[in-house]
Amino acid sequence: MQEKLENYIEELSLFDDIMDKYEYIIDLGKRAPSLRENEKIDEYKIQGCQSSVWIIKELREGKLYFKTDSDTVIVRGLARILGDIFAAHLPQEILNFDTKELEKLGLQEIISPVRLNGFTSMINKIYQYAKDENRG
Amino acid sequence: MQSEMIRDDFAFFNHSDLVYLDSASTTQKPKSVLEAMDAYNTQYCANIHRSSHGLGNAATSKYETAREIIGKFLHVGDKSEIIFTKGVTEGINLVAQSYAKEHASCVIISALEHHSNILPWQQIKKPLHVIQTKENLTPDLEHFESLLAQNPNALVALIHTSNAFGITHPIKEMIALAHRYGAKVLIDAAQSASHMPINISDLDADFLVISGHKLYGPTGIGALYIKKDLHPLCNPYQVGGGAIMQVFYDHTEYLPIPYMYESGTPNIAGAIGFGAAIEYLQSVGYAYIAKHEQNIIAYALEQLSQIEDILFYTQVASMQSNISFNISNIHHHDLGILLDKQKVQVRVGHHCVQPTMRFLGIDGTVRVSVGIYTNKADIDQFIKALKRSIAMLKG
Numbered sequence: 001m002q003e004k005l006e007n008y009i010e011e012l013s014l015f016d017d018i019m020d021k022y023e024y025i026i027d028l029g030k031r032a033p034s035l036r037e038n039e040k041i042d043e044y045k046i047q048g049c050q051s052s053v054w055i056i057k058e059l060r061e062g063k064l065y066f067k068t069d070s071d072t073v074i075v076r077g078l079a080r081i082l083g084d085i086f087a088a089h090l091p092q093e094i095l096n097f098d099t100k101e102l103e104k105l106g107l108q109e110i111i112s113p114v115r116l117n118g119f120t121s122m123i124n125k126i127y128q129y130a131k132d133e134n135r136g
Numbered sequence: 137m138q139s140e141m142i143r144d145d146f147a148f149f150n151h152s153d154l155v156y157l158d159s160a161s162t163t164q165k166p167k168s169v170l171e172a173m174d175a176y177n178t179q180y181c182a183n184i185h186r187s188s189h190g191l192g193n194a195a196t197s198k199y200e201t202a203r204e205i206i207g208k209f210l211h212v213g214d215k216s217e218i219i220f221t222k223g224v225t226e227g228i229n230l231v232a233q234s235y236a237k238e239h240a241s242c243v244i245i246s247a248l249e250h251h252s253n254i255l256p257w258q259q260i261k262k263p264l265h266v267i268q269t270k271e272n273l274t275p276d277l278e279h280f281e282s283l284l285a286q287n288p289n290a291l292v293a294l295i296h297t298s299n300a301f302g303i304t305h306p307i308k309e310m311i312a313l314a315h316r317y318g319a320k321v322l323i324d325a326a327q328s329a330s331h332m333p334i335n336i337s338d339l340d341a342d343f344l345v346i347s348g349h350k351l352y353g354p355t356g357i358g359a360l361y362i363k364k365d366l367h368p369l370c371n372p373y374q375v376g377g378g379a380i381m382q383v384f385y386d387h388t389e390y391l392p393i394p395y396m397y398e399s400g401t402p403n404i405a406g407a408i409g410f411g412a413a414i415e416y417l418q419s420v421g422y423a424y425i426a427k428h429e430q431n432i433i434a435y436a437l438e439q440l441s442q443i444e445d446i447l448f449y450t451q452v453a454s455m456q457s458n459i460s461f462n463i464s465n466i467h468h469h470d471l472g473i474l475l476d477k478q479k480v481q482v483r484v485g486h487h488c489v490q491p492t493m494r495f496l497g498i499d500g501t502v503r504v505s506v507g508i509y510t511n512k513a514d515i516d517q518f519i520k521a522l523k524r525s526i527a528m529l530k531g
Contacts, residue, residue: 018477051469072467
């Protein structure tokens with residue numbers, strides 16, 4: 001997680017112009033695979049976002065992976081970053097990760113407070129999945 | 137140029153390089169409003185209606201003068217018909233609880249109503265009837281008449297100008313039609329009053345609500361007009377000190393309206409600021425305001441209409457004071473974020489009209505709204521930012 005996070009921090013820090021940062025996130029959003037329509041159900045939907053966001057977990061050999069989607073391309077890009085950072089880790093590793101580290105992405109700067117709440121909700125969903133697996 | 141002089145009246149534009157195109161949400165405040173509120177807080181701050189000292193009298197006098205200013209602004213016959221509220225939302229809730237709960241059989245609304253003109257009626261459990269729309273979101277007056285005929289003693293509650301789509305209802309005609317069937321009419325003039333004169337005597341509305349902060353005044357203050365003839369039918373709402381003549385342990389004798397509805401210490405500075413805002417608006421004059429804003433809206437529409445894949449939801453010519461649109465295959469929230477990052481402040485979302493959006497089969501729109509200070513440079517910067525945003529999202 002830390003390594004991927006640092007890769008994203010480095011990539012995002014290359015842009016002096018905020019619009020370039022958005023171009024990067026939009027590009028990620030456009031390239032991210034979409035969920036099937038029958039996967040876009042309330043169970044996977046994130047509460048607290050202005051736009052619709054879905055995160056689905058997949059468990060392979062004890063490790064969690066995340067499929068993400070949104071009706072807005074910018075949020076799809078952000079969800080993709082998060083899903084990628086947490087992918088291929090054991091539930092306990094995810095739970096041990098300090099979410100404050102994610103602030104280093106500088107997303108506070110590029111997403112508005114309302115959307116930041118949405119971003120927090122996305123992180124919470126991933127943590128909930130990790131907790132569920134840990135219990136399970 | 138008058139437009140530049142007007143812009144100079146607003147301190148916001150001296151401090152900010154943002155393009156503000158969200159005046160339908162709230163307007164910026166001219167210096168005269170801030171000064172009037174500051175004068176109350178620094179020179180004659182006292183409670184009103186209860187202090188017999190000179191300072192209290194000075195504050196009461198200014199507060200009541202503000203009521204007179206608003207009464208004249210709306211062309212009402214008697215200043216006691218003007219009640220200070222927190223804003224349009226409180227005004228509608230007050231009418232629901234104090235009048236409609238007992239005296240209305242049901243409520244007839246248009247298909248463009250703000251949530252604040254839907255929820256209060258649900259709270260009092262009155263059946264809601266929605267006037268069907270024709271193409272371009274205009275009301276079907278034949279359907280309206282049939283609802284009136286089928287529902288005696290209805291209350292009709294109509295938005296004057298749509299906050300979400302900028303179109304204006306023919307309220308004079310609709311009020312007259314409602315009255316022919318014995319219905320009473322509430323008009324939500326939150327969006328219209330800053331763009332066109334409101335003459336209650338001429339309209340013959342029974343209730344009318346406005347918000348100070350959409351009229352270049354402060355937030356947390358508004359006014360509700362209740363026609364004098366209906367005062368005897370209106371029950372107390374939120375009660376307490378300042379609303380009473382005599383209190384006994386088993387009953388209370390209330391003061392007449394408006395004081396019955398202004399219990400507790402009101403927003404004194406807000407009311408005084410509201411009065412100053414109306415004076416400011418009148419000093420600019422509606423002749424200028426209408427001409428200037430129509431020019432700006434026409435200028436914006438001319439450029440927006442040339443943008444590929446733009447979607448409007450009503451006739452272009454009927455959009456006044458605000459423009460609502462989408463770009464095909466682009467989410468309005470994406471546009472909102474990118475416009476914001478380019479210093480352009482617009483509103484995106486459902487604009488508190490979810491049933492209308494549902495009817496149109498959309499989640500929301502981008503809304504651009506203007507005020508007396510908006511200039512063509514604002515529109516130019518918005519269009520430039522919009523084109524860049526579209527290119528980023530589509531490319």
